[in-house]
Amino acid sequence: MNAGSTARTFLAPVALGVLALALWQALVVAFNVEPFLVPSPVGIAGAFADGVSNILSASMATGLNALIGLAIGAVAGIFVAIMANALGFLDRMLVPLVAALAVIPIVALAPIFYAMYGAAEETGRQLVAAVAVFVPMYLNTLHGLRQAEPVHRDLMRSYAATKEQTNRILLIPGAVPYVLTGLKIGSSLAVISALIAEYFGGPAKGLGRAITSSAAASNYTVAWSYVLGAVLLGAVFYGVTAALESFAHRQRSGR
Numbered sequence: 001m002n003a004g005s006t007a008r009t010f011l012a013p014v015a016l017g018v019l020a021l022a023l024w025q026a027l028v029v030a031f032n033v034e035p036f037l038v039p040s041p042v043g044i045a046g047a048f049a050d051g052v053s054n055i056l057s058a059s060m061a062t063g064l065n066a067l068i069g070l071a072i073g074a075v076a077g078i079f080v081a082i083m084a085n086a087l088g089f090l091d092r093m094l095v096p097l098v099a100a101l102a103v104i105p106i107v108a109l110a111p112i113f114y115a116m117y118g119a120a121e122e123t124g125r126q127l128v129a130a131v132a133v134f135v136p137m138y139l140n141t142l143h144g145l146r147q148a149e150p151v152h153r154d155l156m157r158s159y160a161a162t163k164e165q166t167n168r169i170l171l172i173p174g175a176v177p178y179v180l181t182g183l184k185i186g187s188s189l190a191v192i193s194a195l196i197a198e199y200f201g202g203p204a205k206g207l208g209r210a211i212t213s214s215a216a217a218s219n220y221t222v223a224w225s226y227v228l229g230a231v232l233l234g235a236v237f238y239g240v241t242a243a244l245e246s247f248a249h250r251q252r253s254g255r
Contacts, residue, residue: 039221047225054210055229062194062206063233065122069129070190070237074183076130077137084138085145085171086163094138102135110197125197125206132193133186137179144178145171177252180245187237195230207233 021041027033028040035043048055084091106128113124148170156166198208207230214223 036218036220039224043221044224044228047221048228051222051225055207055226058205058207058210058226059229059233062191062198062208062230063237065125065197065206066129066187066190066194066233066237068126069194070133070183070186072126072130073133073186073190074137077134077182077186078141078179080134081138081141081145082167082172085142086167091142098135098138101131104131106132106193106196107200110200113197114200119201125194128197129190129193132189136185136189137182140178140182140185141175144175147178148174176248177245180241180248184238184241184245187241188234191230191234191237 024038025041028038033040039047080094084094109128109131110124113127117123117127145167156170161169195206195208198206199212207226210226211223211230214220214226
């Protein structure tokens with residue numbers, strides 16, 4: 001990556017972010033906007049610094065649920081996609097089910113899982129995240145499994161390869177980039193889903209509960225500091241999966 005590419009990739013977004021924050025601060029000061037409407041970036045940063053230990057603790061709780069949900073959803077999505085690719089009737093059966101899962105709102109799932117497993121348990125939040133991750137993982141994996149060239153499939157058949165061998169040698173390795181793209185998309189969905197699920201009760205130790213509790217107590221700047229914590233948590237999840245995807249691409253290209 002040359003210097004110009006580095007500037008475009010990293011420095012330009014940072015410069016835009018700094019400009020947006022400066023404009024936000026200037027507008028809040030110029031129009032004397034009350035914190036219950038929109039706190040200033042300086043105020044949010046101060047609240048974040050004062051409560052960094054609490055924010056870190058809440059981020060760990062939400063992040064753990066998101067990570068477990070991401071793992072469950074990813075494994076399930078990959079496995080079901082492999083089965084659907086191998087069995088045509090299963091693929092046809094899953095089309096309406098996956099479409100239904102894709103449009104189910106998180107706010108409807110969370111209370112159902114809480115009723116099933118108890119609001120005091122983290123299981124419901126983890127399953128909400130898993131359901132959100134399953135759809136992009138399934139769709140991306142299935143798409144990747146179907147990208148093998150016909151000539152390569154014919155070659156495997158000419159060698160009398162079994163379906164298991166074709167999957168292991170040809171289809172699954174070729175689907176890896178698509179799987180990693182699904183994982184990158186799912187990582188952000190896992191954090192969002194785990195965060196939203198916390199709005200519906202349960203242990204008051206995650207970011208979602210901290211945001212609602214702070215807002216209910218009229219501590220709006222503190223609530224925004226927890227929002228900042230959620231943004232950083234999502235960025236960490238996305239950054240790790242994006243780095244994993246980039247590493248896999250470099251390995252495949254031999255660089």
